[in-house]
Amino acid sequence: MNQHIVKIESIDKVTHDVLRIFTKKPEKYAFTPGQATEISINKNGWRVKKNPFTFTSLPKENHLEFIIKTYPSHKGVTNELLNLKTNDELILHEVFGAISYKGEGVFIAGGAGVTPFISIFRQLESENKIGNNKLVFANKTKDDIILEDEFKKLLGTNFINILSDEKVDGYANGQITKDFIQANCGGTNKLFYLCGPPPMMEAIEKQLADLNVDKKSIVKEVF
Numbered sequence: 001m002n003q004h005i006v007k008i009e010s011i012d013k014v015t016h017d018v019l020r021i022f023t024k025k026p027e028k029y030a031f032t033p034g035q036a037t038e039i040s041i042n043k044n045g046w047r048v049k050k051n052p053f054t055f056t057s058l059p060k061e062n063h064l065e066f067i068i069k070t071y072p073s074h075k076g077v078t079n080e081l082l083n084l085k086t087n088d089e090l091i092l093h094e095v096f097g098a099i100s101y102k103g104e105g106v107f108i109a110g111g112a113g114v115t116p117f118i119s120i121f122r123q124l125e126s127e128n129k130i131g132n133n134k135l136v137f138a139n140k141t142k143d144d145i146i147l148e149d150e151f152k153k154l155l156g157t158n159f160i161n162i163l164s165d166e167k168v169d170g171y172a173n174g175q176i177t178k179d180f181i182q183a184n185c186g187g188t189n190k191l192f193y194l195c196g197p198p199p200m201m202e203a204i205e206k207q208l209a210d211l212n213v214d215k216k217s218i219v220k221e222v223f
Helices: 077-081 111-126 148-158 178-184 198-210
Strands: 004-015 018-024 036-041 051-054 063-069 089-096 105-110 134-139 159-163 191-196 218-222
Touching: 004 063, 036 077, 051 063, 051 111, 063 077, 063 111, 105 111, 105 198, 111 134, 111 148, 111 191, 134 148, 134 178, 148 159, 178 198, 191 198, 198 218
Parallel strands: 105 134, 105 191, 134 159, 191 218
Antiparallel strands: 004 018, 004 089, 018 063, 036 051, 036 089
């Protein structure tokens, strides 16, 4: 199995519990927008502990970027990332991922499940192909929204937020329901891209089935 040791060029927070890490990029290292790799930390006791993280940079860029939600209570890799600094090292493993852009549609993400879509939308913008793609982004609170300003700039009114645990003017409140999909997605005869926690994914797949969306029109990655 190929492994690459890369140095951290910068590390900072984009929300209260989400890190942005830039690393050097190995020569001839290739991935497509939406793909991920397993990462471990090049420190004693952490080299064999791997977590999957999505590339949020573009393949043509000469660095790698990862936007990673941290879970301090898990005492795992994401918690240890909080202790890292510039010039610390990560180990990259195989590239994988089921989500790739197949055409204009509706992207539905829950929390850190948005990360595969970041590189896809950035790639589309670089090619002037954002079109009428929509992003429906479910979070607990407004403070949990990852890259809110960037998505607003990229998508305008096609960036739709829904918050489950907080009522904020200008943001929908509650869960993503069939009625919400019908009201916000501009019809169901299109592609749907899904990424989020398994319970959310199962619920939305059932709602899409009830709305007679063909399974072949659903592109998904379990977060």
